[in-house]
Amino acid sequence: MEKRIHRKIEKVKDPLFIQKFKKLWKIDHTKDNLISESPPVPVRDIFRKFWPYARSYRLWIILSLLCIALQPMVQSATVWLMQVFIDHVLIAGVYTPLYWLILAYLGLTLLRGILFFSGTYLSNWVGENFILHLRSSLFTHLQGLSLSFFEGRKLGDIISRLSTDISSIERLVITGATSAISYIFQLIVFIGMLFYMQWTLALVSLIVVPLFYVVTRFFSRRIKMASRERARREGAIHAISEESFSNIALMQAYNQQDTERERFDLQNRRSFKAKMLKVRLKAAFAPVISLIEVAGTLVVMIAGTWLLASGQITVGTLIAFILLLGKLYSPVRKLSRLLNTIYSASASAERVIEFMEEKPQVMEAPYELNNPAGRIEFENVSFTYPGKSKSILSNVSFSIEPGESTALVGASGAGKSTIVKLLMRFYDPTSGRILLDGHVLKGLKLDSLRKNVAVLFQESLIFDGTVKENIAYGKPGATDEEIVKAAIFADAHRFIQELPNGYDTPVGQKGRNLSGGQQQRLAIARAMIRNASILILDEPTEGLDANSEHRIMDPMKRLMEDMATLIITHNLRSAAVADRILYLENGKVIETGTHEELLMRGGKYAELYKVQQGKVKLLAAGPAKMASIDEKQQQHERSW
Ligand SMILES: Nc1ncnc2c1ncn2[C@@H]1O[C@H](COP(=O)(O)OP(=O)(O)OP(=O)(O)O)[C@@H](O)[C@H]1O
Numbered sequence: 001m002e003k004r005i006h007r008k009i010e011k012v013k014d015p016l017f018i019q020k021f022k023k024l025w026k027i028d029h030t031k032d033n034l035i036s037e038s039p040p041v042p043v044r045d046i047f048r049k050f051w052p053y054a055r056s057y058r059l060w061i062i063l064s065l066l067c068i069a070l071q072p073m074v075q076s077a078t079v080w081l082m083q084v085f086i087d088h089v090l091i092a093g094v095y096t097p098l099y100w101l102i103l104a105y106l107g108l109t110l111l112r113g114i115l116f117f118s119g120t121y122l123s124n125w126v127g128e129n130f131i132l133h134l135r136s137s138l139f140t141h142l143q144g145l146s147l148s149f150f151e152g153r154k155l156g157d158i159i160s161r162l163s164t165d166i167s168s169i170e171r172l173v174i175t176g177a178t179s180a181i182s183y184i185f186q187l188i189v190f191i192g193m194l195f196y197m198q199w200t201l202a203l204v205s206l207i208v209v210p211l212f213y214v215v216t217r218f219f220s221r222r223i224k225m226a227s228r229e230r231a232r233r234e235g236a237i238h239a240i241s242e243e244s245f246s247n248i249a250l251m252q253a254y255n256q257q258d259t260e261r262e263r264f265d266l267q268n269r270r271s272f273k274a275k276m277l278k279v280r281l282k283a284a285f286a287p288v289i290s291l292i293e294v295a296g297t298l299v300v301m302i303a304g305t306w307l308l309a310s311g312q313i314t315v316g317t318l319i320a321f322i323l324l325l326g327k328l329y330s331p332v333r334k335l336s337r338l339l340n341t342i343y344s345a346s347a348s349a350e351r352v353i354e355f356m357e358e359k360p361q362v363m364e365a366p367y368e369l370n371n372p373a374g375r376i377e378f379e380n381v382s383f384t385y386p387g388k389s390k391s392i393l394s395n396v397s398f399s400i401e402p403g404e405s406t407a408l409v410g411a412s413g414a415g416k417s418t419i420v421k422l423l424m425r426f427y428d429p430t431s432g433r434i435l436l437d438g439h440v441l442k443g444l445k446l447d448s449l450r451k452n453v454a455v456l457f458q459e460s461l462i463f464d465g466t467v468k469e470n471i472a473y474g475k476p477g478a479t480d481e482e483i484v485k486a487a488i489f490a491d492a493h494r495f496i497q498e499l500p501n502g503y504d505t506p507v508g509q510k511g512r513n514l515s516g517g518q519q520q521r522l523a524i525a526r527a528m529i530r531n532a533s534i535l536i537l538d539e540p541t542e543g544l545d546a547n548s549e550h551r552i553m554d555p556m557k558r559l560m561e562d563m564a565t566l567i568i569t570h571n572l573r574s575a576a577v578a579d580r581i582l583y584l585e586n587g588k589v590i591e592t593g594t595h596e597e598l599l600m601r602g603g604k605y606a607e608l609y610k611v612q613q614g615k616v617k618l619l620a621a622g623p624a625k626m627a628s629i630d631e632k633q634q635q636h637e638r639s640w
Helices: 002-013 015-023 043-055 058-091 098-143 147-151 155-197 199-246 248-253 257-309 315-356 416-423 446-450 467-472 480-489 493-498 516-529 546-560 572-576 595-601 604-621 623-639
Strands: 376-384 391-400 405-410 431-436 453-456 534-538 564-568 580-585 588-593
Touching: 043 058, 043 098, 043 155, 043 315, 058 098, 058 155, 058 315, 098 155, 098 315, 155 199, 155 315, 199 248, 199 257, 199 315, 248 257, 257 315, 376 416, 391 405, 391 416, 391 431, 391 564, 391 580, 391 588, 405 416, 405 572, 416 534, 416 564, 453 516, 467 480, 467 516, 480 493, 480 516, 480 546, 516 546, 534 546, 572 595, 572 604, 580 595, 580 604, 588 595, 588 604, 595 604
Parallel strands: 405 564, 405 580, 453 534, 534 564
Antiparallel strands: 376 391, 376 431, 580 588
């Protein structure tokens, strides 16, 4: 036995054991760049930031506070009844007041119940309203942020902040604040009662209060750090889930399940560790607080017994005092626990504030441009992505007249999509100007620019709604007649009619119930109904077979007739239909002209065209030849 105890002591003394034990109470600071930490914000500033969202409910908050605050008074009255019962009924042996004592007790209990119900309902109602408005306002704020914000963030993390973190803030601003006020009020009432009953004992009972403060501060700081870590890991879990499941086909096709699972598990385990640290801290906190409470009660009992023995107080007073003391420690304990809750909620608040303080890179301007003809001019436009040093576009100049089309051709990464992003004002040029009908884009209202642009992306963006809703997305409030007209124009009417519910058929998430060509024709109908003056075609035929490509070419050409069109394409057959072709290399325009002019010039465009033509001719010649042509084209693109 002695040996066993000795072994145990040795084990506890072992530095490795001590190290492991210490680690149990520390945050795992392993860094990974998946989700970065949000800047810390003091609790006072957090409260100031979010209070405006609760301000309009202040009357209801006061009412709920009143309900909560009255409860300790009723409680104190019941304790007082107990004192009367012991001293004036039991000890005095007079039983006549018993009847009204019972009635008063029942009445007070009923009143407490009503106050509890009203207080709970009201505070929750206010809290949920707060979440509702804060969440909507954050959503609206995020919608207004520039593309650069979203390109630098994980979607899952954004969703996590919008859902989980927002709810936590309520615990701080509404429940936290109202509870704190009600606990403080309870403290004042109970302390007042204690002093009224017996001031010497009351003074003795307050000896332990500073201890509560010190212990709470120690724990709450650590709980906040663990909460921060937990919230960050939860964001990472959302981000990985979103990434994995939105690319499920790719993940399964490349058998990447294990890699994704490992990535997910890593974050999941770290979230678990952070949560367990929080649990350990909270679980250790409760008994420490109880210990302080017991110490306080014991001190009071010793002092009380002495006062009783010296005849300074009655038995009833001592019992009532100890009962009331139990009630005094309850709000003290709750206040300490609340501090922990507030600190852990502030970790979520920091994550939300980080987003709220984010400003759009692209600033709104006042000028409203109505029905522009669509003349686009790029004047010496250069651009570098925010936070990067490499210049992506250098002195790009070109113009497109209404009804004219320009194709952007060049190797991957040459800067074609960046030109479109600048034209849509997702970013502003670092230098140079872009003009629409002679007006600098920076001076135009964003809405007045974008409502005049119709876009057809590489992957047609179809929403999980009906066919009709997807077409009307281009023009909210479009009539059925306009929708059908647009569908006929886009050569989509016939296949839509053959769908089970025609225009009311749901297209499924990301348009899964439709083929690629059908989706693209729906997107053309959407672009057509928009009645815009600028059209952007970003690889509109990419991924379509020859038949589908052929079917969308006619409606696309019809669409281009009256608009200023910018086409991004790798497919030179699509580029050939444009009035002018711009050849981009490393963000510079190196060749300009029509398809024929560029072929005549015999430059890089002509070279690529030859490679692509050869590929078409050799399609029938078998895979080996095709592979050699593919290699040639890749070499050509690499040389750009
Ligand atoms: N949000 C971004 N932040 C930083 N760099 C970016 C961003 N978007 C694109 N880039 C960089 O800018 C360069 C040009 O990209 P861009 O998408 O404009 O090329 P592209 O010619 O359209 O290519 P592709 O034909 O492959 O679509 C690339 O080097 C790319 O890595």
